[in-house]
Amino acid sequence: MFRRSIRQKIAGIAAGLIVLAVIASLLSMVLASRVGQLLDELTNRYIPAYGHLARVNIRSLERSLALRRMVMAKMQALPDEVAYSAARKAYEDIDPVLTGEAAAARKLIDAIIQDPDTPSNKAELGRIDDRIDNAISDLRRRLVEENATLLRQMNESDTAGVKLTMARTDQLRDEFHAKIESIRTDMLAQVAAAAKNVMTAQNRAIVISAIVTAIAGVLGFVFAMLVGSGITRPVMRLLEGTREVEAGRLDGSITITTQDEIGQLSAAFNRMIETLRHNRRVRETFGRYINPRIAEGLLEQPAIAATEGQRRLMTVMFCDMKGFTSLSEGVTPRGLVKIMNLYLATMSEPINAQRGIIDKYIGDAIMAYWGAPFVEEAEQADLAALAALDMIGCVAGLRKELPELLGVRTIPTDCDVRIGIATGEALVGSIGSRLMMSYTVLGDTVNLASRLEGANKFYGCRCLISEATAAACAHAIELREIDRLVAVGQTQSQAVFEIMARKGEVSSQQTLLRQHYSEGLAAYRERRWDDATRAFAAALDAVPGDGPSMALIARVDAYTKTPPAADWDGAWQMDRK
Structure with a gap:
């Protein structure tokens, strides 16, 4: 089974669960049908039969009342024949109604007795049926005798005889009511028993349904776990491997234990890890020679778009090491390499921290830029100025580290930096030949940044920025206007500014x-x-x-x-x- 495809495994689990669900559903339907049958008998037979018996008493009282009205109308000093006739008619009309109520009750009781599918007390119901028949027959027989006597006495105006007959009639009625009340009490007990049967059957149905459902659920769970474990274990291994890759750990691989699609996916994942390991080695090596963000951007663009130049607003920085020439003359080539590596690493860190792109190292000079698509146009000047402040702040530490690096007490010259920053339109794109390309910026803005870096020598300061850069970062940086100058290669003068500190920190x-x-x-x-x-x-x-x-x-x-x-x-x- 565990060598089957995932589709077959899932289909098997679904089919098994469906079968268990159908079994539980059918059993519930059977039990519910049984409860419905008992409830139907209770609703349509027991309770109506009890209602008919209750109405027998009512009809008996109505008949008794009609009889009294007959007597009252007939026994007056002047008999009211109209009232007498109306009362007698009402009396005679009630008799078939009373008999009909009793017959209806007996019919329902007989239906209960004849139904073999219900657990009723048929013997007791049979006795109740006989008692109803006896009570009605006895009442009818005795009433016929008493009514004949009463009619004769009323016609003879025998008041004393009428009273005696009425008293016997009332006694007869009370006896009948007592019998009917006893029958109703027994019938109510049968109704209660039937209701108890319904509740018992309902509770049994609930318990059995719950047990069957639980069994189906347990079986389905066990079946799903047995089949699902063959899917989840390799998936979990694949997930763990994915997390390892996400964390940058590409040294491991996934053990393949299945032959299904997950096994094939695991094999493909192992091949992917091997490819990623190779690509990481290439990227790590390649990333030392080109900014990773540029590499990613070029990889995401079509080859044609990568070589097309675009004019964009850019902020360009040039940074140079003051006294590098004299310093290089006083140290060995190996020492000079150490100095350069330390200097370039120290000065590159603030540029990288402020999301700048290091374009190239030119000897001891660093060229960097900020602009789309790497940073937003509105923040590029701020980031460049902040990077310059951080680079100037690193000078003191660099001066302390250089002697320790070279193993000397002092270095031949005072180490410092000169920074120039300019903002303006520049050409951005891949420049070069089919043999080698470089993604860089070109134009007057680049030249101006280079000239401003060199102008620091004439003014004895560390960082000069162009008028456009100053206007863009003035809200975040404290500036000092230094002069108006015409840079080499330009004809128009412009104000140049010195970066002093972050806003509010002068x-x-x-x-x-x-x-x-x-x-x-x-x-x-x-x-x-x-x-x-x-x-x-x-x-x-x-x-x-x-x-x-x-x-x-x-x-x-x-x-x-x-x-x-x-x-x-x-x-x-x-x-x-």
Whole structure:
């Protein structure tokens, strides 16, 4: 059985359960039919028969009342013949009705006695039938005698005789009522017995149905467990294997114990795990050379779409290691590799944490970008600025680790970073040849980010961002406008800003620095050289060693000696990268 297909196993379980259900249903129907038969007899025979007997008493009382009205109408001083005739007619009409009620009761009792399918007390019912017949016959015989005497006495106006006859008639009626009441009491006992039989049969049906249903349920459960275990055990092994795969553990495989579809699925699952192990090795190796998110995106797109360039709003970052040239001259090649690996790993982590895409490493430089489809357009500038702040925050730790890494007390030069960020339209897509492709960004925005990274050298700061980037991240980042400049390769000037801190986290010294620097920059652009010098000096007092303040003081000093042209707009023309 356990080598059959799952379809056959399930069909077998269903067929077995259906058979058990049909058996239980048929038995319940038989028992319910039996209860219905008993209930029908109780409803349509016992209770109506008892009702007929109750109405016999009522009719007897009505007849007695009609008889008294006859006597009263006849025995008056002036007999009321009309009332007498009406009372006599009522009296005579009641007699067949009373007899009919008794006959109806006997007919129902006889039907019960004749029914062999019901467990009634036929002997007792037979006695009740005889007692009804005797009571009615005796009453009829004696009433005929008394009525004849009463009619004669009324015609003779024999008042005393009428009273005596009426007294005997009342006694006769009371005797009849006592007999009927006794019969009704016995009949009520039979009704109660019949009702008890119905309840007993109903309870028996319920108990038997419950037992049969329970047996069917147990048998069905055992049968299902026996057959189902052959399905569930391999399914559970398959599920456990799936969870292992979901958790990234691809070292195991599933033991195949069945030859059905689940066994075939388990074999296919084992082959899939082997393929996944191979793919993971390829992906792990491949992932070191290209960002995994780019790889996934390229795999999800058709090959043609992957090679088509698209113009998108992007935020591009360039990061360079300050003093790398002098540092590389003072260490061995092996030491330089260690430095580079540590530096690139340290600076790449904040970029990755802020969902940036590292495009490439160019010597000691890192190129990264943010934009669709990897992040939303509205948040790309914020993420790039936050990454820059985190990278600057990693410098202190990097300075401590480098000497330990090289096994020296100090390193030849002070390690630091220079970061440039620009936001604007760029060409995004796969660039290269049929031999090698690179998914990258190109355009003026990329060039501007590179130039801004280099401009840090002239201003003595760590991070400069473009005007578009500043406008996009100003709600989340504290900024300081540094200058207006024309980058190499560009003709239009634009404001450049320095990232200071997250929003609301500037220190009091930084606040004073930004205020005095802004005042100095405004005076500088208006050619008020003395005011500019004083403001930049105040900025240096707030934060000694501030690179932009010292750069602008030197520039003001140069302009004091050699003023700029008359059409000078306050922008600085970069003449080299």
